[in-house]
Amino acid sequence: MAGDSAPLSVPSAGVTLAVRRSGTPTGPTIVLLHGFPDNHHVWDKVVPLLDDFDVVAYDVRGAGGSTAPAGRDGYRIERLVDDLVAVLDAVRPDGGAVHLVGHDWGSVQLWAAVFAAGSDPRMRGRIASFVSISGPDLRLYGAFLRETFADRRFGVLLGQLARSWYIAAFQVPAVPELVIRRATGRVRRLLARSQHLEDAPWSGSLARDGANGVDLYRANAFRAVRTPAPPPTDVPVLLVVPLRDRFLSPALYDNLPRSVRDLQRREVDAGHWMPWSEPELLAALVREHVGARQTPERLTPPADAGGSDR
Secondary structure, eight states: OTTOOOOEEEEETTEEEEEEEEEOTTSOEEEEEOOTTOOGGGGTTTGGGGTTSEEEEEOOTTSTTSOOOSSGGGGSHHHHHHHHHHHHHHHOTTOOOEEEEEETHHHHHHHHHHHHTTTOTTTTTTEEEEEEESOOOHHHHHHHHHHHHHTTOHHHHHHHHHHTHHHHHTTSSSHHHHHHHHSHHHHHHHHHHHTTOSSOOOOTTHHHHHHHHHHHHHHHHHHHHTSOOOOOBOSOEEEEEEEEOSSSOGGGGTTGGGTBSSEEEEEEEEETTHHHHOHHHHHHHHHHHHHTTSOTTTOOOOSOOOSEEO
């Protein structure tokens, strides 16, 4: 994160999380959560654009400055939700509500918290809103696969499965970690080139972050997609859909209004790593979404954040 201060160490469910805070302490609290194979540095270009907010970003377990769990079960979604609760307890001990922003696996795990906000007493009243970028709830992903198959929409189904080929590849024991650790430079260059990124958001800890993060897929992917869809949530959600995302089809989210009562969808001309490639656009969308839920004197949303509504 630009202008990093010493991280706050937060214990949670067998790990210690590295939490960084910046911005304006009196502003609305925004929690930024990164995905795979990133750490908090993926937000480096976004954070300075939100300096009038109380901005919190933490490295997920096994990434960046956070420690890793002892085994694969330590990466289960339930433990990731525990981590969010621990961070909220540390940065908002008053129990005040925060705005969540998640990208990729950060979004995946935050969906679990959002859908539990009405039933889990640890989070009741503590999530003011959620901005989701390129990371679906895994239970809804499973529902999408089942429904597109039942409806014989085989083109849509095969298109998404082709984009998600790496999920199956990551189930192979040991090999993904070996490739990431032994060919880190080549992996970094391949990712940057394939995603049309002029510079790479991955820091020197890519080997560790990527190798550890593979267990996110092993611990959750097939288990979660077999789980029934969660009950609807009342948390206000902004769904940001990058139309050039090579991993997730826009069709994946078409049934989301059934599960989110207060949903806005913005389709934008961006790739998967939008926090890195389009920080101004993303910051404007976050500001607009949060601003709509703040009193006018505390925050004024921009006149135009870009993108298209659906």
